Amino acid sequence: MSVNTALSLGDFLRNRRSRLDPASFGFSGRRRTPGLRREEVAQRAQISPTWYTWLEQGRGGAPSADVLDRIASALMLTDTEREHLFMLGLGRPPEVRYKSVEGVNPRLQRLLDSLEASPAIIKTPTWDVVAWNRAAAVVLTDYGALPPGQRNILRFLFGNPAVRAKQHDWEGVARFVVGSFRADVARAGLVSEAGALVDELCSISPEFDAFWRDNDVLGHQDGEAVKRLQHPRLGPIALEYSAFAVDGRPDLGMIVYTPLDEGIAGQIRLLAAQA
Missing domain, CATH: 3.30.450.180 (Beta-Lactamase)
Known part of the structure; x- marks a missing residue:
């Protein structure tokens, strides 16, 4: 795998998609590869399956912040993974999510x-x-x-x-x-x-x-x-x-x-x- 491939938005999306258990999201059926299908991620993110496929293929231009947020939720990304997704997709981190704080770890x-x-x-x-x-x-x-x-x-x-x-x-x-x-x-x-x-x-x-x-x-x-x-x-x-x-x-x-x-x-x- 080349460095450019490893740092691409499409590769990151495919990698995280492959880690999810379809059964835990109510999806069934025989699969040739592990994880969710592209159309299942698109369904969870409420975006077009074609558009999501283009993102994994490196086509279609830069996604919006709203689309990346939906995909992050669909793929159950952590805060760190979500930030990485934005850096790959838009070249900048997402806007800060303010959390109510009562103390620190x-x-x-x-x-x-x-x-x-x-x-x-x-x-x-x-x-x-x-x-x-x-x-x-x-x-x-x-x-x-x-x-x-x-x-x-x-x-x-x-x-x-x-x-x-x-x-x-x-x-x-x-x-x-x-x-x-x-x-x-x-x-x-x-x-x-x-x-x-x-x-x-x-x-x-x-x-x-x-x-x-x-x-x-x-x-x-x-x-x-x-x-x-x-x-x-x-x-x-x-x-x-x-x-x-x-x-x-x-x-x-x-x-x-x-x-x-x-x-x-x-x-x-x-x-x-x-x-």
């Missing part, structure tokens, strides 16, 4: 916990914090002391005077967070879902209302990349931050804050161990 939590001196959080596109480590609890916010519905960074920043007072440059931080929030909800297709949160923040904070109307769109690469805080126990501290995508969960993001001073790092490690 143990593997990701262990990664957070291993960062003993670096506060780290996992957030959703609407900036709800769904996971954190001990360093984040002692330096940023003790998220565990709050009900899940209140663990939102924008609510902290615009509605909590104590959080606001800790910021070295509150306005700069607030503008950056609003611009990043706008970009995140648009990327995740959550503009309408975020409407209630936006309305709430506009009603409690004239500053948020003004920043939101500015229509700025920002990413982590657009900021200073250093967060400066006035911590009640550590005093003034500077944390360099980096943002990471979460593998297999494009709707989640990880932010890690690394102390610029080794002495502060040691103090954070000590506070986290005592927490």
Whole structure:
């Protein structure tokens, strides 16, 4: 098998079709080859059998995102396989599917916990914090002391005077967070879902209302990349931050804050161990 064949849309479709058990989908009859027939996949995907056949044969041009979504469902593809299907068919990943999140898997939590001196959080596109480590609890916010519905960074920043007072440059931080929030909800297709949160923040904070109307769109690469805080126990501290995508969960993001001073790092490690 050539590299080009192994990376073709048609070959991927044929391979995944051959792995499915016809009986589990209610299809019967003698078969010369394993898996579903082309017309059975087309029936499940609610597309023309001829069109599906052309796709496997590399004919007919590029399929639409809707067609690829139907085929992904028909072939029972995993999220990773679905993304690969879109890359082969359209040359781009599918749009993010937002999932309601209440926590993260143990593997990701262990990664957070291993960062003993670096506060780290996992957030959703609407900036709800769904996971954190001990360093984040002692330096940023003790998220565990709050009900899940209140663990939102924008609510902290615009509605909590104590959080606001800790910021070295509150306005700069607030503008950056609003611009990043706008970009995140648009990327995740959550503009309408975020409407209630936006309305709430506009009603409690004239500053948020003004920043939101500015229509700025920002990413982590657009900021200073250093967060400066006035911590009640550590005093003034500077944390360099980096943002990471979460593998297999494009709707989640990880932010890690690394102390610029080794002495502060040691103090954070000590506070986290005592927490």
